[in-house]
Amino acid sequence: MSHSDHSPAEKEARRATPGRPWTPKEEPRQDALSRYLGAVAAAASARSTEEPEPAPGTAKSQPPPATSAHEPSAGEPATLHVRDVMQVPAISVPGDMPFLDVAHTLARExxxxxxxVDAGDHVIGVVSESDLLAKAAVMAEPHRHGPVGRLWQHRLYEKSHGDTAATLMTFPPVTVHPAQRVAEAAWTAAHARLKRLPVTDYRGRLVGVVSRRDLLRALIRDDAEIRGEVESLIRQHLLDPRAAEVTVENGVVTMTGRLDKAVVPELLASVRDINDVVGVVDDIEPV
Structure with missing residues (x-):
């Protein structure tokens, strides 16, 4: 993701965060969430310039575009794909598994x-805690009362009478492919409001699962990685890289040292352009 795409989206996401004061422990988490939302927003923006894809929940008949196999040039961060962050093997249940066994599987895992999945390991749907909760509610009170009870989420009410995974599941499933970019998978998860996405091959067979937490960790580099890229820039700009000291905390880069005033503006601008840099504190003494 280029900085030109990432930065405006990130700023918009940060403006959308709650206005109440953050506690010291909460602020790093909110920073990370804002950067994650920025990455998802940028991915959604990029999608608007590409060919429309099937709506969430529909099967994809074609493999991801060739850009998924993009090889980074020297100094460019590698593009992560779903296969790099997905969890394998993936836990699944057969369509004929009884309701109580599905509940026990979710609790145990x-x-x-x-x-x-069906007999060929093809993903046919997803059963969630919400599906099981609806089933439990119907078991506790089989008759719904009032017009809202009769009309509200009729499909959910009807399927909650099922007794197996196949009759309780939500379908069609929203899935991603191992070759998709992590940012694209994050957009899919955010758009469909899902915590976990099955990962399937081109034939729809289950090969893994990816969670929002997996995507978050992949999209937001940690402070050590950011510091490494800043130090690489310093080596490019300074004859003596030891003249500058760098610390990074929650994406905020602090630079200190006595540096040639002719190189300081360009160096600071380059640091601000690094993806996932939230801000730059300039404690440099120009000489």
Missing amino acids: KLSAVPV
Whole structure:
């Protein structure tokens, strides 16, 4: 993702965060979330210039575009793909698994949702805690009362009478492919409001699963990686890289040292252009 795409989206995401004061422990998490939202927004913006894709929940018949295999040039961060961050093997349940066994699987594996597969390991749907909760509610009170009870989420009410994973699941499933960019998968997860996405091959067979947490960690580099890129820039701009000291905390870069005033503006501008840099504190003493 280029800086020109990332920066405006990130700023918009940061403006959208709550206005209440953040606690010291909460602020780093909010910074990370804002940067994640910025990456997702930039991915959505990029999608608007590409060919329309099927709506979330529909199968994709074609492989991802060739840009997924983009090889980074020297000094450019590598583009991460879903295959780099997905969890394997993926936990799944067969379509004929009884309701109580599905509930036990979610509890045992500490999952909020699980893919439902057929005999060929093709993903046919996803059963979630919400689906099981609806089933439990119908078991507790089988008759709904009032016009809202009769009309609201009729499909959810009807399927909650099922007794197996296949009859309780949400379908069609929203899935991603191993070769998709992480930012694209993050956009899909955000758009569909899902915490976990099954990863399938071109034939729709389950090969892994990726969570929003996996995508978050992949999209936002940690401070050590950012510091490494800043130090690489310093070596390009200064004859003696030891003249500058760098610290990075929650994406904020602080630079100190006695440096030639002729190179300081360009160096600082280059640091600000690094992806995932939230801000730059200039404590440099020009000489």
